[in-house]
Amino acid sequence: MAARSLDGLVxxxxxxQxxxxxxxxxxxxxxxxDGVIRASYAGGDVVRGELVGTRAGDVLDFRYVQLKTDGETASGHCVSEVVELPDGRIRLLETWEWESRPGKGTSVVEQVTS
Structure with a gap:
């Protein structure tokens, strides 16, 4: 069964990283x-970032682009698995790769409740 919607989650x-x-x-x-996901992000060294893509079951597939505080822009591709934690929060297990420069890796993001 697919995890609940990401709509409105922080x-x-x-x-x-x-x-x-x-x-x-x-x-x-x-x-x-309707299977389309997007997010805006900012904070730390990121002035502004946007991601857009699709969701099929518990898998997100999206592209992202961001502007850093030093004026550099960068873009890449990410595939994430959506996991519901025992406390009901959502965790994303991410595998990403820059497309505008060398580099790839994995990361974990979790729902913020406060």
């Missing part, structure tokens, strides 16, 4: 409707 990384990238101070606000 998510944050559970740990910092490499310097100058998304980190624990970054907040993602998700929207979902």
């Amino acid at each position: 998510m944050a990384p559970v740990e910092d 490499a310097p100058g990238q998304v980190g624990t101070r970054t907040r993602f606000t998700y929207h979902e409707q």
Whole structure:
């Protein structure tokens, strides 16, 4: 059974990535409707970011683009698995790769409740 909708959820990384990238101070606000997902994000070294893509069951597939505080822009592709935690919050297990520069990795973001 698919996890519940991401619409309106605020998510944050559970740990910092490499310097100058998304980190624990970054907040993602998700929207979902009819299999389409999007999110705006900002915080830490990210001035503004946007992601857009699709959801099929518990798998998100999206592209993202962001502007950092140093003026650099970057874009990439991410596939995430949606997991519902025992406390009812949502976790995303992400596998991402930059398309505008070298680099790839994995990360975890979780629903923020406060």
